Amino acid sequence: MNLSDYIINDIKPLLNTSVVSDLQLLFNQLTYSHIPIKNEADVYLGCVSENDAHCFQKVQVISDCSYAIEGFFVREEANWLDVLEAFAQNATNIMPVLNERNKYLGYYELNDIIGLFNETPFFSENGAILIVEKGLQDYSFSEVSQIVESNDGKLYGAFISKIENDVAQITLKIGNVGLSEVMQTFRRYSYNIVSGHEEDSYLDGLKERSDYLNKYLDM
Helix, strand or coil, X not given: CCHHHHCECCCCCEECCCEHHHHHHHHHHCCCCEEEEECCCCCEEEEEEHHHHCCCXXXXXXXXXXXXXXXXXXXXXXXXXXHXXXXXXXXXXXXXXXXXXXXXXXXXXXXXXXHHHHCCHHHHCCCEEEEEEEECCCCCHHHHHHHHHHCCCEEEEXXXXXEECCEEEEEEEEECCCHHHHHHHXXXXXXXXXXEECCCHHHHHHHXXXXXXXXXXXX
């Protein structure tokens, strides 16, 4: 997966010497939550959010509102999980991309990165969803994998979906096997079974939420 193929550069960063009305006009024309800003030396400074931009006085210059510039970005070599995390941490649907020399290359759209997530085997392969939990200091992914594979299952993915009161909740996508024996083995290893779905109802729910998010962002 070459993430650089998804870099878009049809929006150039706005100069910080531009008037705020230019920024507000750009937001009226686009559906992005943020617009990148640069200085006259072509150095990327960060992004201004639409909510902040509409609070500024139109006669102001963007540099007068530099306190509102958010300096988030990702490097061009970042993997898609790092990019997805950056989107989530900054509540944005546009993510500027810089190279190792801090040159602005373009940006990623959130819809594209979510689309990559939906194409992973975790979503695309047939299988069952199992959610287990165990003490934060007691579980290990090597043990989780061993339990699945000892029952001739194929582990398509696993992630920590919740941590609460020193208990980790782990969501697994398992193929090639029914869940009954896998769940029994997890219980023998002192894992609590939160939920097990032989069919993909849980996965369909995740897809529906992803589709809803995409529709929301397109509004």
